[in-house]
Amino acid sequence: MADPQLPDAPLLGQALPVELMNTFWSDRHGVHDSLGSLGDARRWVTAVSPRLDAPVRGTADALDDGGLGRLRDLRDAVRRIAAERTGDPREQARSPMADLGRAVQTVNDSARLAQIRPMLELTEGGGLVGLPETTGAPDALFISAIAGEAIELFGPWDDLDLRACLAPGCVLYFIKDHPRREWCSNGCGNRARAARHYARHGRVDEAE
Numbered sequence: 001m002a003d004p005q006l007p008d009a010p011l012l013g014q015a016l017p018v019e020l021m022n023t024f025w026s027d028r029h030g031v032h033d034s035l036g037s038l039g040d041a042r043r044w045v046t047a048v049s050p051r052l053d054a055p056v057r058g059t060a061d062a063l064d065d066g067g068l069g070r071l072r073d074l075r076d077a078v079r080r081i082a083a084e085r086t087g088d089p090r091e092q093a094r095s096p097m098a099d100l101g102r103a104v105q106t107v108n109d110s111a112r113l114a115q116i117r118p119m120l121e122l123t124e125g126g127g128l129v130g131l132p133e134t135t136g137a138p139d140a141l142f143i144s145a146i147a148g149e150a151i152e153l154f155g156p157w158d159d160l161d162l163r164a165c166l167a168p169g170c171v172l173y174f175i176k177d178h179p180r181r182e183w184c185s186n187g188c189g190n191r192a193r194a195a196r197h198y199a200r201h202g203r204v205d206e207a208e
């Protein structure tokens with residue numbers, strides 16, 4: 001049985017904006033949205049927030065309906081930009097945010113929601129320490145941090161080796177971090193090879 005503490009979305013160890021894209025995912029039952037409810041979204045935020053800087057961690061409980069709406073908008077925006085970059089032909093993976101300009105604006109607006117900056121503070125011993133100062137609500141901080149990573153990811157546009165996984169039924173994206181990597185996961189690779197085998201077998205039968 002699935003662990004109720006863990007998100008349903010597949011976490012592939014990719015950059016966080018890619019993991020955010022992949023909160024829209026599929027299995028043999030169809031497509032699923034791991035940001036579909038506040039409970040699901042909080043599980044996802046809890047799972048990925050340890051990868052962010054200290055002030056942004058532990059923000060899952062702060063996520064409310066407004067924050068969930070903004071996180072979903074950011075997700076739809078990064079999916080729209082990913083579709084542009086990858087020439088994504090997958091009908092079932094299409095982002096509801098059709099306009100590319102709006103997607104870019106959404107990423108930028110998300111980045112502006114909150115801020116972390118280092119500040120100097122005097123210690124009791126008379127020394128100094130640099131500590132992060134944050135502005136914005138905790139969930140805004142989380143959304144802003146992922147938007148910042150998305151800007152870093154998409155910024156070097158021509159060098160970005162992002163791919164849409166073209167295994168049957170898959171709606172995920174991945175960064176091609178190895179020259180032979182063709183699929184988001186081994187599972188998709190196996191299914192794609194099986195489908196190719198089946199297609200070849202079918203053609204052989206027709207020829208007989």
Ligand SMILES: [Zn+2]
Nearest residue numbers: 165170184188
């Ligand atoms: Zn896949």
